[in-house]
Amino acid sequence: MPNDLRTRLKGYLSDEELKLIRAFDIVGDIAIVKLPPRLLPKKHLIGKALLEVQKNVRTVLNQISPVKGDFRTRELEVIAGEERTETIHRESGCSFKVDLRKVYFSPRLAAERLRVAKQVEPGEVVVNLFAGVGSYSIIIARHSQAAVIYSIDINPAAFEYMQTNIRINKVADRVVPILGDAREVVEKRLAGKADRVLMPLPELSHDFFGVALSALKPTGGIVHFYDYGEEPDIYGPSLDFVRSNAAAQGLEIKLLAARKIRSYAVRCYHIVLDLKVSRPEI
Numbered sequence: 001m002p003n004d005l006r007t008r009l010k011g012y013l014s015d016e017e018l019k020l021i022r023a024f025d026i027v028g029d030i031a032i033v034k035l036p037p038r039l040l041p042k043k044h045l046i047g048k049a050l051l052e053v054q055k056n057v058r059t060v061l062n063q064i065s066p067v068k069g070d071f072r073t074r075e076l077e078v079i080a081g082e083e084r085t086e087t088i089h090r091e092s093g094c095s096f097k098v099d100l101r102k103v104y105f106s107p108r109l110a111a112e113r114l115r116v117a118k119q120v121e122p123g124e125v126v127v128n129l130f131a132g133v134g135s136y137s138i139i140i141a142r143h144s145q146a147a148v149i150y151s152i153d154i155n156p157a158a159f160e161y162m163q164t165n166i167r168i169n170k171v172a173d174r175v176v177p178i179l180g181d182a183r184e185v186v187e188k189r190l191a192g193k194a195d196r197v198l199m200p201l202p203e204l205s206h207d208f209f210g211v212a213l214s215a216l217k218p219t220g221g222i223v224h225f226y227d228y229g230e231e232p233d234i235y236g237p238s239l240d241f242v243r244s245n246a247a248a249q250g251l252e253i254k255l256l257a258a259r260k261i262r263s264y265a266v267r268c269y270h271i272v273l274d275l276k277v278s279r280p281e282i
């Protein structure tokens with residue numbers, strides 16, 4: 001919690017209560033807090049204090065459910081400021097219009113999105129299996145010379161915002177938005193096309209790893225495999241999984257990089273493996 005927010009709330013909240021306020025996210029001009037039940041009676045006070053210390057914030061939302069469901073959305077309530085959940089967020093020179101109630105968006109993935117974008121080579125065909133409002137895809141388009149980035153999402157609202165964001169960021173010549181289930185879309189339209197596949201949905205990465213492999217060109221390519229890992233062996237189980245699945249299809253995996261993106265519980269991490277997939281010469 002920033003010090004000025006702590007100072008502003010001193011006297012209204014006990015020291016115990018102050019300790020319960022955790023880091024909050026800012027998306028565009030909206031701040032999102034996750035208040036524990038004990039602080040709910042003081043939610044409007046906390047929201048107002050946040051509006052006062054964060055001059056660019058116009059609305060404060062409290063997250064009242066975990067991120068859930070196929071669309072990875074969450075329930076939010078306005079606790080201070082303007083009654084809205086739509087905003088425009090700026091990241092890495094791009095703008096993303098989002099409605100935080102209707103779509104998934106996390107500003108905490110900014111560094112990861114840029115890291116992936118910087119690896120993309122000129123002329124690559126990229127397939128993003130879980131594209132959301134287009135954040136990875138548009139940042140790749142703006143920071144690389146990829147030939148085309150196919151961007152799939154199953155949530156109609158995310159698809160609509162993705163179309164808007166493609167227009168706002170002027171990348172319609174290279175980012176192709178597709179509404180649908182990634183498995184069906186790859187089977188019907190994208191099998192064997194990709195130099196690089198992104199799988200930014202850890203909950204489905206095991207189920208969809210075969211889909212990612214089938215999207216790659218016959219000679220192989222790169223897969224960014226997002227997963228969860230726990231200490232002491234953070235990457236081992238994910239690596240065993242991808243290696244054995246690839247081997248069953250006659251493919252080899254070389255690990256290019258393994259990174260923790262953020263921790264989500266004690267000793268548990270959201271991770272990414274950058275994998276080079278190739279078909280060994282017979």
Ligand SMILES: C[S@@+](CC[C@H](N)C(=O)[O-])C[C@H]1O[C@@H](n2cnc3c(N)ncnc32)[C@H](O)[C@@H]1O
Pocket residue numbers: 070071072104105106109129130131132133134135136152153154155158180181182183200201204
């Ligand atoms: C964690 S979000 C990632 C969004 C985006 N990559 C980002 O970083 O902002 C996962 C997205 O996958 C989408 N999704 C879930 N199941 C899907 C499926 N079977 N096919 C395509 N998209 C799916 C959800 O609607 C959601 O927008």
